[in-house]
Amino acid sequence: MESIIQVLMDSYNVRKLDKECNDKTCETTPTKKIFVYEYKKFSKKGIVSLYLCEEHVKSVRGFIKKLRDANPKMVIEREITELGR
Secondary structure, three states: OOOOHHHHHHHEEEHHHHOOEEOOOOOOOEEEEEEEEEEEEEEEEEEEEEEEOHHHOOOHHHHHHHHHHHHHOOEEEEEEEOOOO
């Protein structure tokens, strides 16, 4: 089973925080915040907050699929918020 951290590091550069798009190849300003979390008995356990530009928001679907494949017992969801930049 692949760890959540490994899937995250393979997919995004989170060291950029919210200053630049977290996609490894992008340097634009992010427009959306994607909060990825594990749903457990009526509560949310945060996994990561990603900051992505409009072009790379769609890549989150593939990332969540990888997380679910690596951890099939986890219920993983996401919330997308506009940053208003």
